[in-house]
Amino acid sequence: MQEIRAELSGSVWKVLVSVGDSVERDQEIMILESMKMEIPVVAPAAGTIGSIEVAEGVAVETGDLLAKVAVP
Amino acid sequence: MSFTWKAALERLAEAREIAASLGGAARVDRQHGQGRLTIRERVAAITDDFTEVGEFAGFTVRDANGNDVGRLPSSYVCGLATVDGRQVALGGEDFTVRAGAPQTYLDRYKGGMGGFVEDLAHEYKIPLILFMEGIGGDVSAQDEVGHSYLVSSMSWKRSIELLNEVPVLVAVLGSAAGGTAGRAVLSHFSVISEGSVLFAGGPPVVRRALGQDVDKHELGGAVMHTSVSGAIDNLAADEPSAIAQIRAVLGYLPQNVWELPPRGERTDPVDRACDEILSIVPENRRRPYRIRDVVRVILDKDSFFEMGPGWGNAVITAFGRIDGIPVGIIANNPMHIAGALDASAAEKQIRFTDLCNTFHLPIVHFVDVPGFMVGPQAERGGVVRWGMRAIQALVEAEVPIVTIHVRKAYGMAVSATSNPDALGLRIAWPSAEWGDMPIEGGVEAGFRREIEAAENPEQFRREVEERLLAASDPWKTVEAFGVEMMIDPRETRRVVARFLNASLHAMRARLGPRARPWSMRP
Numbered sequence: 127m128q129e130i131r132a133e134l135s136g137s138v139w140k141v142l143v144s145v146g147d148s149v150e151r152d153q154e155i156m157i158l159e160s161m162k163m164e165i166p167v168v169a170p171a172a173g174t175i176g177s178i179e180v181a182e183g184v185a186v187e188t189g190d191l192l193a194k195v196a197v198p
Numbered sequence: 199m200s201f202t203w204k205a206a207l208e209r210l211a212e213a214r215e216i217a218a219s220l221g222g223a224a225r226v227d228r229q230h231g232q233g234r235l236t237i238r239e240r241v242a243a244i245t246d247d248f249t250e251v252g253e254f255a256g257f258t259v260r261d262a263n264g265n266d267v268g269r270l271p272s273s274y275v276c277g278l279a280t281v282d283g284r285q286v287a288l289g290g291e292d293f294t295v296r297a298g299a300p301q302t303y304l305d306r307y308k309g310g311m312g313g314f315v316e317d318l319a320h321e322y323k324i325p326l327i328l329f330m331e332g333i334g335g336d337v338s339a340q341d342e343v344g345h346s347y348l349v350s351s352m353s354w355k356r357s358i359e360l361l362n363e364v365p366v367l368v369a370v371l372g373s374a375a376g377g378t379a380g381r382a383v384l385s386h387f388s389v390i391s392e393g394s395v396l397f398a399g400g401p402p403v404v405r406r407a408l409g410q411d412v413d414k415h416e417l418g419g420a421v422m423h424t425s426v427s428g429a430i431d432n433l434a435a436d437e438p439s440a441i442a443q444i445r446a447v448l449g450y451l452p453q454n455v456w457e458l459p460p461r462g463e464r465t466d467p468v469d470r471a472c473d474e475i476l477s478i479v480p481e482n483r484r485r486p487y488r489i490r491d492v493v494r495v496i497l498d499k500d501s502f503f504e505m506g507p508g509w510g511n512a513v514i515t516a517f518g519r520i521d522g523i524p525v526g527i528i529a530n531n532p533m534h535i536a537g538a539l540d541a542s543a544a545e546k547q548i549r550f551t552d553l554c555n556t557f558h559l560p561i562v563h564f565v566d567v568p569g570f571m572v573g574p575q576a577e578r579g580g581v582v583r584w585g586m587r588a589i590q591a592l593v594e595a596e597v598p599i600v601t602i603h604v605r606k607a608y609g610m611a612v613s614a615t616s617n618p619d620a621l622g623l624r625i626a627w628p629s630a631e632w633g634d635m636p637i638e639g640g641v642e643a644g645f646r647r648e649i650e651a652a653e654n655p656e657q658f659r660r661e662v663e664e665r666l667l668a669a670s671d672p673w674k675t676v677e678a679f680g681v682e683m684m685i686d687p688r689e690t691r692r693v694v695a696r697f698l699n700a701s702l703h704a705m706r707a708r709l710g711p712r713a714r715p716w717s718m719r720p
Contacts, residue, residue: 134535161536161568164484
């Protein structure tokens with residue numbers, strides 16, 4: 127499982143995938159809101175979403191775990 | 199014994215064989231076994247024209263009883279080389295001889311701190327290319343000299359003054375510790391191959407000093423230095439790739455500070471269509487985009503080489519060419535912390551600004567910056583000091599700066615994108631916006647008391663916001679000549695090329711070394 131962590135502090139604006147979805151590398155899986163911007167969070171590699179660790183609206187800090195991707 | 203040409207030339211040939219055999223077959227095998235080239239193979243990989251100096255310098259190897267058991271060549275190879283048609287001074291440690299330790303057994307160093315190869319670069323005013331692999335000083339040197347010495351007896355002056363004279367390009371290939379690590383950092387561009395390490399002190403030193411067991415790659419690995427510390431600029435997958443990067447950077451730099459960078463071919467038309475820009479920069483102003491893609495469209499085809507792509511990610515710094523003219527690109531990166539300038543991005547920007555200023559590369563600055571980064575983490579990192587240093591570096595730069603306003607330009611960070619005491623040429627795209635502070639948030643901060651005192655605070659806040667938003671239309675600034683030009687983004691390449699061509703006259707008038715007008719950074 128590859129971990130996806132927040133690269134900056136902000137809040138989770140939208141979650142675009144569900145557990146079990148297959149994703150391509152660089153596909154947007156979440157959008158954070160920070161510094162008045164929508165910051166996309168992308169899959170680091172092609173795989174399957176193993177877990178989603180945050181809900182829409184919650185605040186996240188730099189380095190917080192957002193999701194895990196199972197990479198074949 | 200009388201002199202004969204035959205005997206004399208035979209001795210020369212024997213000496214050449216000893217030099218070519220480096221530290222012996224076993225040690226050469228070991229080097230290869232670890233996936234690394236020998237210093238002679240590295241030299242051959244970057245040039246087919248190498249005139250070696252000090253080829254026969256070496257030392258007598260003695261066993262523990264002091265008996266002479268043969269000779270080894272010195273642990274450094276250097277000489278004059280041609281790389282892509284350019285004369286350069288080239289040198290590197292031989293790791294198969296005493297792990298590349300300094301040549302304390304010679305009358306004169308060949309390389310390292312000072313040494314012949316650095317004198318060659320300094321006296322001939324030609325670039326210095328170094329392959330670095332060595333553990334720095336070792337105790338056997340002390341054993342030979344017969345007493346311990348203060349490291350401060352040796353001078354770094356030559357290595358430091360070269361930074362103001364000729365390009366110093368360094369590849370770290372293997373282990374670089376102590377003095378070798380220090381020498382690697384005193385460069386304009388450094389690259390490290392994957393699997394290589396660089397540190398002030400390796401794992402055994404850390405264990406003794408701190409009681410910590412740490413893996414050498416975690417401690418000072420190639421990936422760490424190019425993504426966290428920034429002590430080395432670029433990562434290379436392997437040695438050939440590291441050498442290719444050195445050649446690429448050399449292509450953008452002059453032989454020395456008394457010359458202009460070499461102009462490339464002018465085969466890519468300056469007025470070609472750049473329509474892609476409109477689809478790369480999103481209409482939704484809250485969505486980030488890939489600024490590297492924008493930059494690539496505007497530069498001459500295949501002329502984008504990024505320096506420090508793995509750290510200080512809120513800013514990208516890159517070499518490129520426009521109409522063949524080598525330029526330095528600085529661009530805020532909205533994909534990382536929304537492009538806000540933090541301490542590490544400022545540090546990277548300062549290094550690159552100084553480099554452009556030293557070698558007369560005009561700067562093209564793409565602006566999309568919401569301000570200095572805010573928050574406890576940024577403040578603890580000293581964002582204000584580093585940000586102001588970035589502004590100082592730009593004020594000191596005596597090269598033309600063309601600033602392209604792509605989108606946001608808010609707060610003090612905007613002063614790190616242009617110099618109002620020089621030409622201060624700022625070109626806006628219609629997508630640009632600017633001000634002291636973004637209106638949202640700015641209203642909260644500026645009118646807090648009034649908002650709280652209002653009968654309907656939310657309505658009052660909205661009214662103030664709307665009034666300020668109407669006044670912040672960038673066209674009003676354009677009409678007040680508060681920004682020099684507004685252009686269609688698709689014209690950018692042609693317009694920037696026009697100004698760069700004209701600026702070459704100023705560049706020629708300002709050749710030579712830079713004396714920093716102020717003696718310190720704040």
